[in-house]
Amino acid sequence: MPFAKIVPLMKCVDMTESLSFYTNILDFELIGRWPESGSPSFSIIEKDGIAIQLSTHSGDGVVGNAVYIIVNDIDKLFDKYLARGLDTTKKSESPVHQGPLDQTWGWREFYVTDPSGNTIRFGEKL
Numbered sequence: 001m002p003f004a005k006i007v008p009l010m011k012c013v014d015m016t017e018s019l020s021f022y023t024n025i026l027d028f029e030l031i032g033r034w035p036e037s038g039s040p041s042f043s044i045i046e047k048d049g050i051a052i053q054l055s056t057h058s059g060d061g062v063v064g065n066a067v068y069i070i071v072n073d074i075d076k077l078f079d080k081y082l083a084r085g086l087d088t089t090k091k092s093e094s095p096v097h098q099g100p101l102d103q104t105w106g107w108r109e110f111y112v113t114d115p116s117g118n119t120i121r122f123g124e125k126l
Contacts (some may be wrong), residue, residue: 007044009053011061013039013116017053021115025084028052066119074100074124078110086112102126 008070012018015033022028028045035041050069055061076124078100082088091097091113100110109123 005051008065008067009061010065010067010114010118011063011116012054012056012114012118013063015039015043015054015056017115019045022052022054025081025086026112026120027084029081031043043098048077049087063116063118066121068123071122071124074108074110074122077122081112091123100124 002107003070010018016037019030019033022045023030026047028047031044031046031051033041033043040055042060043054043056045052045054052067088098091111094111096103096109096111097103097113098110100108103109106126107123108126109121114120
């Protein structure tokens with residue numbers, strides 16, 4: 001039986017702060033949060049068929065994970081995130097956090113770090 005989909009789980013420190021970031025900046029839609037308030041909690045967010053699980057439960061990974069999302073029109077996406085309030089000053093030493101960068105492995109990428117320290121890497125094949 002073939003696999004249908006992979007859904008990464010990202011460990012969060014503060015669910016409300018993480019949901020605000022993912023929905024207001026990265027334009028994900030909240031599918032559900034259980035429980036609706038308090039901690040520990042678990043949420044599912046989705047955008048364009050891409051789902052991510054967020055959790056503050058102990059045992060659900062560690063902060064500092066990375067997820068790679070393949071996109072189309074990476075420059076337009078980065079500009080959209082900037083317009084939505086993406087703050088690129090927290091990783092000023094990292095050029096790939098400052099804007100899309102052509103990588104030697106044939107991808108154009110930019111990275112975004114969420115409030116818990118997880119990295120979402122966006123890439124488009126050159």
